[in-house]
Amino acid sequence: MFKAFLIKYGEIGVKGKNRYLFEDALVNQIKFALKEVEGEFAVTKVDGRIYVQAKTEFDYDETVDALKRVFGIIGICPMVQIEDNGFDDLAKTVVEYFRQTYDDMHFTFKVNARRARKNYPLDSMEINAEIGHVLLEAFPELSVDVHKPDVLLQIEIRQQINIYSIEIPGPGGMPVGTNGKAMLLLSGGIDSPVAGYMIAKRGVKIDATYFHAPPYTSERAKQKVVDLAKLVARYAGPVTLNVVNFTDIQLYIYDQCPHDELTIIMRRYMMKIAETLAESSDCQGLITGESIGQVASQTIKSLYCTNEVCTMPVFRPVIGFDKQEIVDLAEKIGTYETSIQPFEDCCTIFVAKHPVTKPNLNVIKKSELKLAEKIDELVKTAIDTVEKIVIE
Amino acid sequence: MEAYLDNSATTKTAKEAVDIMLEVMQKDYGNPSSKHMYGVNAENYIKDATAVFCNVLKCQEKEIIFTSGGTESNNMAIVGGALANRRKGQHVIVSSVEHSSVKEPFRYLAKLGFEVTYLPVDSNGVVILDELKNALRDDTILVSTMMVNNEIGAVEPIEEMSKIIHTFNRDIVFHVDAIQSFGKYRIVPKKMGIDMLSVSGHKIHGPKGTGILYVRDKVKVNPIILGGGQQKGMRSGTENVPGIAGLGVATKLAYTDFDKKIAGMRAIKNAFVEGIGKIEGTKINGKTDEESAPHIVNVSFPGVRAEVLLHALEDKGIYVSSGSACSSNRPELSSTLQAIGLDKNLLDSTLRFSFCVDTTPEEIEYCLQNIAELLPVLRKYRAH
Numbered sequence: 161m162f163k164a165f166l167i168k169y170g171e172i173g174v175k176g177k178n179r180y181l182f183e184d185a186l187v188n189q190i191k192f193a194l195k196e197v198e199g200e201f202a203v204t205k206v207d208g209r210i211y212v213q214a215k216t217e218f219d220y221d222e223t224v225d226a227l228k229r230v231f232g233i234i235g236i237c238p239m240v241q242i243e244d245n246g247f248d249d250l251a252k253t254v255v256e257y258f259r260q261t262y263d264d265m266h267f268t269f270k271v272n273a274r275r276a277r278k279n280y281p282l283d284s285m286e287i288n289a290e291i292g293h294v295l296l297e298a299f300p301e302l303s304v305d306v307h308k309p310d311v312l313l314q315i316e317i318r319q320q321i322n323i324y325s326i327e328i329p330g331p332g333g334m335p336v337g338t339n340g341k342a343m344l345l346l347s348g349g350i351d352s353p354v355a356g357y358m359i360a361k362r363g364v365k366i367d368a369t370y371f372h373a374p375p376y377t378s379e380r381a382k383q384k385v386v387d388l389a390k391l392v393a394r395y396a397g398p399v400t401l402n403v404v405n406f407t408d409i410q411l412y413i414y415d416q417c418p419h420d421e422l423t424i425i426m427r428r429y430m431m432k433i434a435e436t437l438a439e440s441s442d443c444q445g446l447i448t449g450e451s452i453g454q455v456a457s458q459t460i461k462s463l464y465c466t467n468e469v470c471t472m473p474v475f476r477p478v479i480g481f482d483k484q485e486i487v488d489l490a491e492k493i494g495t496y497e498t499s500i501q502p503f504e505d506c507c508t509i510f511v512a513k514h515p516v517t518k519p520n521l522n523v524i525k526k527s528e529l530k531l532a533e534k535i536d537e538l539v540k541t542a543i544d545t546v547e548k549i550v551i552e
Numbered sequence: 553m554e555a556y557l558d559n560s561a562t563t564k565t566a567k568e569a570v571d572i573m574l575e576v577m578q579k580d581y582g583n584p585s586s587k588h589m590y591g592v593n594a595e596n597y598i599k600d601a602t603a604v605f606c607n608v609l610k611c612q613e614k615e616i617i618f619t620s621g622g623t624e625s626n627n628m629a630i631v632g633g634a635l636a637n638r639r640k641g642q643h644v645i646v647s648s649v650e651h652s653s654v655k656e657p658f659r660y661l662a663k664l665g666f667e668v669t670y671l672p673v674d675s676n677g678v679v680i681l682d683e684l685k686n687a688l689r690d691d692t693i694l695v696s697t698m699m700v701n702n703e704i705g706a707v708e709p710i711e712e713m714s715k716i717i718h719t720f721n722r723d724i725v726f727h728v729d730a731i732q733s734f735g736k737y738r739i740v741p742k743k744m745g746i747d748m749l750s751v752s753g754h755k756i757h758g759p760k761g762t763g764i765l766y767v768r769d770k771v772k773v774n775p776i777i778l779g780g781g782q783q784k785g786m787r788s789g790t791e792n793v794p795g796i797a798g799l800g801v802a803t804k805l806a807y808t809d810f811d812k813k814i815a816g817m818r819a820i821k822n823a824f825v826e827g828i829g830k831i832e833g834t835k836i837n838g839k840t841d842e843e844s845a846p847h848i849v850n851v852s853f854p855g856v857r858a859e860v861l862l863h864a865l866e867d868k869g870i871y872v873s874s875g876s877a878c879s880s881n882r883p884e885l886s887s888t889l890q891a892i893g894l895d896k897n898l899l900d901s902t903l904r905f906s907f908c909v910d911t912t913p914e915e916i917e918y919c920l921q922n923i924a925e926l927l928p929v930l931r932k933y934r935a936h
Contacts, residue, residue, distance in 0.1 A: 375863030376933075414933050510933065 351449025601800025641691025
């Protein structure tokens with residue numbers, strides 16, 4: 161029955177003269193999301209609204225699921241669209257629509273007609289009254305409530321006539337691509353994919369960086385991160401994943417610096433490398449999945465030390481979340497199952513039994529002086545040899 | 553250079569096996585149950601493969617059941633065997649160093665109400681015969697053991713066990729998991745007192761998804777896969793004709809020039825064992841003499857994480873496994889290594905090297921050299 165969807169969007173509406181930019185981005189993201197759905201669709205911007213129309217047979221549930229992942233959408237209305245073949249035909253279609261959509265007619269309703277095409281013979285008020293009358297006659301269990309109806313039936317008279325009464329909530333947010341781009345430090349854990357999701361939701365395009373430490377981390381650990389990047393890309397649009405070989409840097413730090421400072425110093429270099437990669441791919445910020453106090457390297461003092469190496473803003477959207485809150489979100493967006501696969505990431509392999517929890521920036525900087533001889537070279541090599549995986 | 557030393561996980565399929573499988577899939581693709589020529593041609597491949605097994609195992613045609621591999625053979629022998637003999641008793645016995653495809657069916661039997669006794673092993677992974685004597689009861693109906701342990705290559709005293717079991721009660725069904733030993737030993741079930749024997753194809757250069765269960769004539773076992781009644785109702789489902797044909801060819805190959813092949817494998821193993829002995833900070837688990845399997849060596853590297861060494865070797869083109877590859881996705885510690893009383897600290901520092909007839913002395917040399925070079929580096933960098 162449904163061959164089209166009306167896409168409702170929220171904040172875009174208030175963007176003034178830039179509105180068309182946001183709408184175009186939304187259209188693009190909808191097209192991207194529908195690529196993996198069976199069937200062909202036309203996504204069009206007409207009269208300041210976005211329609212998704214199926215051109216072929218399509219899977220309704222799959223389509224709705226894909227649309228529910230497009231940031232910027234606040235509502236998805238499955239519509240019946242008909243040509244104008246006179247009022248009697250419209251009335252018949254509406255009755256049929258009710259019959260197929262609702263099993264039990266014990267509810268209240270209201271008709272809300274809008275006559276965008278002014279040459280239609282009846283005006284809005286007349287359509288409301290006439291359609292209401294027809295429905296009450298067809299289904300005596302129905303009753304009208306014009307203030308707080310259970311079902312609000314929308315009838316829009318345009319070139320075609322749109323009929324809809326259901327609105328499936330979308331994810332909200334802003335269309336990806338309307339708010340610049342940021343580099344996500346993707347570890348393979350539970351938190352970072354969630355962080356990426358949250359920033360993407362605000363319209364930010366995402367690239368990702370993963371630190372690979374063979375042979376200490378396995379090929380499967382890397383595959384897991386690629387899988388996670390794919391899951392994030394379902395929301396965030398195409399993602400370029402940078403895989404940095406971090407082994408030599410890590411071993412050099414291990415050789416030169418106190419072991420209880422290893423994690424902090426390592427993370428400082430990760431941030432540095434991620435920032436360099438971010439600059440060269442036109443990002444304006446970094447994203448991490450850090451949450452205060454979760455582990456030794458995420459105490460406020462540790463965050464202060466790792467943050468210090470960056471000039472770019474670092475976005476930490478889950479900073480105030482409890483672990484369980486992050487887990488809940490991970491489950492909701494579908495990354496949890498992949499995140500909990502047991503492969504070690506490079507942050508934990510050399511971790512000291514008692515890492516510093518209150519690092520002192522001056523002490524850390526002094527330790528880093530011991531790296532002076534080779535570190536710039538190693539960092540440069542790591543950046544030059546980065547492997548880029550484009551996930552579309 | 554590349555050295556694939558993970559042959560107990562799986563082997564490269566022999567070209568002769570691949571050739572015949574292609575022939576079946578492209579030319580003789582009939583269903584062996586069909587009455588026309590295509591069916592007859594397909595059936596002939598099964599007959600040929602059956603003949604190979606009858607020749608190798610010195611058994612009758614009706615004693616061979618083709619399965620989807622070692623796991624199915626073990627499941628059928630244990631679950632099907634226990635259920636078929638349930639009237640005689642509900643006590644079953646198994647060694648404590650089994651593969652999951654034996655362990656899990658026994659756990660399932662326990663859930664069904666059977667009583668399971670687990671036989672302890674000595675520090676070489678060999679079943680303690682006195683413990684078997686003590687475990688046997690009037691209501692014992694089934695005893696199962698592996699012949700060659702997949703992790704440490706221990707060889708179980710099959711004939712002694714059989715004698716003890718069958719002297720106690722001839723009706724007790726003795727099942728042997730020969731998945732790691734078939735193709736490495738001459739196995740004649742009747743002579744050795746084996747009632748059921750599990751074999752897998754892909755451990756002997758045959759295709760994956762193939763295997764047999766030998767069931768001695770008159771031994772009762774219930775089918776566990778029901779359907780169209782193929783293989784005399786013992787294993788329903790259209791026969792995997794290409795797989796069976798490939799399995800037959802691989803089996804024939806394994807037992808051609810057999811003594812020479814095994815002596816070659818043994819020489820490879822001895823060279824490896826000797827080389828490992830020269831590398832400081834290594835410890836071989838289990839026996840390495842003639843009483844151990846010719847193709848498996850289990851080595852602990854104190855102070856090195858097995859997975860890290862595995863990936864470092866991988867980087868050099870050397871492929872080995874930590875624990876048993878079949879269960880390596882779960883970071884559980886090996887129960888075989890625990891059963892032989894290996895130091896807890898070594899459980900996570902142990903690798904298995906397994907050879908095949910194609911393994912060369914150069915590959916062994918290359919592997920040893922890399923281990924010797926990697927160990928000091930890996931020992932230097934570790935968690936504190």
